[in-house]
Amino acid sequence: MDLLGAIKVSSSALTAHRTKMNVVAENIANSETTRTAEGGPYRRKMVVFEKQEPESFDNMLKQEMARGDAVKVTEIVSSPEDFRLEYNPEHPDADPETGYVKMPNVDVLSEVADMMVARRSYDASATAVENSKNMIMKALEIGR
Amino acid sequence: MSREFPIDNTYAMLGKAMDVSARRHNLITGNLANMDTVGYKAKDLDFQKTLEMEMTQGRGSLDRTHEKHFGGRPAGALDTEIEEDAPVDLDREMSRLVENNIRYRSTVEMMMRKVATLRDAIGEGVK
Numbered sequence: 567m568d569l570l571g572a573i574k575v576s577s578s579a580l581t582a583h584r585t586k587m588n589v590v591a592e593n594i595a596n597s598e599t600t601r602t603a604e605g606g607p608y609r610r611k612m613v614v615f616e617k618q619e620p621e622s623f624d625n626m627l628k629q630e631m632a633r634g635d636a637v638k639v640t641e642i643v644s645s646p647e648d649f650r651l652e653y654n655p656e657h658p659d660a661d662p663e664t665g666y667v668k669m670p671n672v673d674v675l676s677e678v679a680d681m682m683v684a685r686r687s688y689d690a691s692a693t694a695v696e697n698s699k700n701m702i703m704k705a706l707e708i709g710r
Numbered sequence: 711m712s713r714e715f716p717i718d719n720t721y722a723m724l725g726k727a728m729d730v731s732a733r734r735h736n737l738i739t740g741n742l743a744n745m746d747t748v749g750y751k752a753k754d755l756d757f758q759k760t761l762e763m764e765m766t767q768g769r770g771s772l773d774r775t776h777e778k779h780f781g782g783r784p785a786g787a788l789d790t791e792i793e794e795d796a797p798v799d800l801d802r803e804m805s806r807l808v809e810n811n812i813r814y815r816s817t818v819e820m821m822m823r824k825v826a827t828l829r830d831a832i833g834e835g836v837k
Contacts, residue, residue, distance in 0.1 A: 569732055572739040579743035586746075615747040634740020637747055687745045690800060694739045697811045701735065704818045705728070709825060 569705075571633050572698045578618060578636035579691040585639045586613045586684040590677050597672040600659045607659075608670040610645040610677075647671040724821045726764045730757055731814040737791070738807050745798045752794045754806070757813070760790040 589611050599608040618636040648671065655665035734755045744750040 569735065572732075572736045575736070575739045575743050579745075582743075583746075615744070617744055617747055617750055634736040634738070635744055635750075635753075636740070637743045683746065686800065687742075690742045690745065690804065691739075693804070694742050694807060697807055698735065698739065701732070701811060701814050704815045708818060708821055710822075 569698050569702050573695055575634040575636045576691045576694045576698065578638060580688060580695075582613075582615055582637050582639050583684045583688040583691070585642075587681060587688070589613050589642060590681045590684065593672045593677050594674060597670055597674050597677075599670055600657075600667060607649055607668050608672070610647065610670065610672045611642050612645055613639050614641050614643060616640040645671055720824060721821070723761075723765060724817055724824070727761055727817045728814060728821075730755065730760045730764065731810055731817060733760075734810050735807070735814065738803055738810060741798045741803050742800075742807070745800060745803075750797065752796060752798045752803070754792050754794065756790045756792065763790060 593610050596608040602608050615637050616639075618638045649668040650671060651666045652669050653665055654660055654667045657667045660667045734757060737753045737755055741750075741752045741754075
């Protein structure tokens with residue numbers, strides 16, 4: 567119920583969305599990568615967010631009730647989508663018979679859109695932190 | 711605590727109002743944090759109802775007869791918490807955040823003015 571708890575919740579969101587930003591940046595950077603350690607072209611990565619449950623009953627009691635739910639990145643998964651085929655017979659990784667190169671399944675446009683969403687969410691949580699701080703500072707004025 | 715002047719019911723009321731606002735702030739922050747969480751449902755609190763409930767039932771009406779008892783509120787006190795059947799709407803949450811913030815700040819302001827009045831009264835006798 568305390569306002570400092572609210573800041574913690576917001577900071578969990580800041581971390582989660584920063585992670586998403588990093589993954590999006592990685593996707594865009596590798597949108598033309600045809601060789602990876604696992605073999606084959608780069609696969610687009612996606613983050614999965616999950617509501618963070620209090621770790622134990624004890625912990626839950628400590629936090630008491632009516633607190634906001636923090637968020638966390640549970641996993642980063644690779645997209646199973648098909649690779650994009652590009653006709654480029656001169657490319658060293660082209661199929662010698664057909665001349666097509668398997669390119670990563672990254673769509674730069676949708677990555678940019680994802681980045682904007684992540685940025686918005688990040689901003690929202692940053693504003694929430696600002697508001698929490700604001701409220702705490704105001705409460706500290708009592709009795710001054 | 712005596713409910714008579716100068717420590718009257720208003721202080722308790724303002725304190726509780728701050729409490730409820732802080733709780734609501736927590737829920738809104740949680741909603742914003744889970745904006746992109748699949749399947750998350752927005753939560754909110756009915757300010758009016760919660761405050762009424764807090765004023766009539768009162769927290770801490772449970773006796774703590776053992777050190778391991780936790781200072782709970784009576785069961786059902788949190789029934790005013792609403793889980794909406796909709797995902798988080800950014801614009802709505804942001805306006806709630808700001809509205810709640812203003813509410814909290816004005817409650818604090820009222821508290822401060824009340825303390826100032828009291829202080830004035832005390833000061834007059836000294837002069």
